[in-house]
Amino acid sequence: MKVSELGEFALIDLIKRTIEQSQNRDILSRQQVVTGIGDDAAVWRSRHGLALATTDTLVENVHFRRGMGTWEDVGWKALAVSLSDIAAMGGLAGYALISLAMPPSANVEEITALYRGITELANKHDTALVGGNITRASELSITSTVVGSSSGNEVLRRSTARPGDLIAITGHTGLAAAGLRMLTRHQSTDRDTQTVLRNACLRPQPRLAEGQVLLKHGVRTAIDISDGLLSDLTQICRASRLGARVEISKLPIHPALKQAFPLVALELILSGGEDYELLFTADKDVIERVAKEIPVTAIGEMTSGRGDVYLVDDRGRILSPARRGWEHFKS
């Protein structure tokens, strides 16, 4: 069977099962693995506290296109995706490694610009770029790995949501997808809107400080929004064996999104990926404490229905989402 017939999520499940079947489990306990495959980052116990690690790959013409932004932007984003995974666990970043695959025809100035973009973001988040590798390939791809830590003994997970938890997000979603649409269709809009959407798409901000705030106030469940709000909420539902109800009227709409794409704003908010905001669940009290420190919006509630995410309008009517977000491999 081809990967395209199976689909991304089923393939991930299959790989997970394959590894579980063939991996020596004694090693997992000997190496004090706390969270293995299936969350935003891996977690293991080190002598003092927890260590975290994650890896992610951006491929040219899949995750970025030349000419849409600068090569510094590409580098920035390549590291941002992994830093965001650490943020989604409530971790602190520490060390980054970059494996760059490129064709021999790649331009040297573009490659150095890419590394400048990586270090620019690394500097911002106290992350030391300590190593990596370059290799020949027929297309350009960048794999970033970040090793981080958690100061305490807790991390944010996907699997710890409880029925009745409120669902909340940091910031706004849909902006990165709106930026992509604007840049690929060369859509014109006012300068401020353009800047907001362009930055959301090309220079996503990993929410490391926000992850710390969540953890500090007792949040235990989070994911970063990489595939889209509904898709990533479904991941929390699956991991926690729960359902969710999202109230459309509560979804925050950024003015830039309303300005540039009023007709598809809701679709982008729910299903546009790559915003790298944090989606989390917790008691009402906890969310209120968090909200005093950082801007967050409660958008719904976890329910006992297994794996089902319902959209509810302001009259309580259930709507069915058109599209759940980005599925690689299937078109």
Place this chain on the structure above:
Amino acid sequence: MKVSELGEFALIDLIKRTIEQSQNRDILSRQQVVTGIGDDAAVWRSRHGLALATTDTLVENVHFRRGMGTWEDVGWKALAVSLSDIAAMGGLAGYALISLAMPPSANVEEITALYRGITELANKHDTALVGGNITRASELSITSTVVGSSSGNEVLRRSTARPGDLIAITGHTGLAAAGLRMLTRHQSTDRDTQTVLRNACLRPQPRLAEGQVLLKHGVRTAIDISDGLLSDLTQICRASRLGARVEISKLPIHPALKQAFPLVALELILSGGEDYELLFTADKDVIERVAKEIPVTAIGEMTSGRGDVYLVDDRGRILSPARRGWEHFKS
């Protein structure tokens, strides 16, 4: 300028300088980085001992070809290259992450076989496969990252060789290149020879136990032989600002190599890459102590001549190497 015009090693130097210029150095000291870019693995101080991390990418049709071995072999090798980097630092492996990029047309059974090969090797070296990522690309590539540790406060480096140090290697070189030649040319040879060469090429053994032995007996300088003996020795020379003299008569020739490729055996020993044996330098006394525990062969001596590697025949005549090993990007 194109990457192919600049060449791999010059590009690595340029990337290193770019990062040094743009990276905030305070972060490196705050994060207690011991060894950054430029060795086999990155090293930083953790609360107890040292942490190590390395990443490496294998690309289809660059580093492996379908049909030459099994998909389990491909998975095995993808992890082996990173474990070997940890071995070259005298580290212990601990955790592995795999980022897999593949076309939608990839075969699901091949992908799961690949992961079985990864876990097979991970199990052998007490390494927990804790995470990863899959993504779409037009060609298949596998990036493995390994996070490890060093029990003591020392690692093996490239930069610590001293003039007068003996140069030694674990095991034999040239076997992986001979295996590749045998498999691509469908050369026939006796069954035992075939098994040795095939395994050397498809199932390289990262020398983690050997790295531990080296460190224990006081060796401080090592690299793994990935590009070829002369090429990797040149890396030690460059990092240590020394030269080296290799005595041809002392180079160990494996019987399988002599049997299958008698005419090019020396060329393969000196320049064939991907053996993943350890090349190291130390005092004579230290090497003698190491030799009582594991098979190693002294093959030459470090000299004060900067960056020059000389080959010397049994009459002391200097020969000039034909080819220094594998350079990516240039053909």
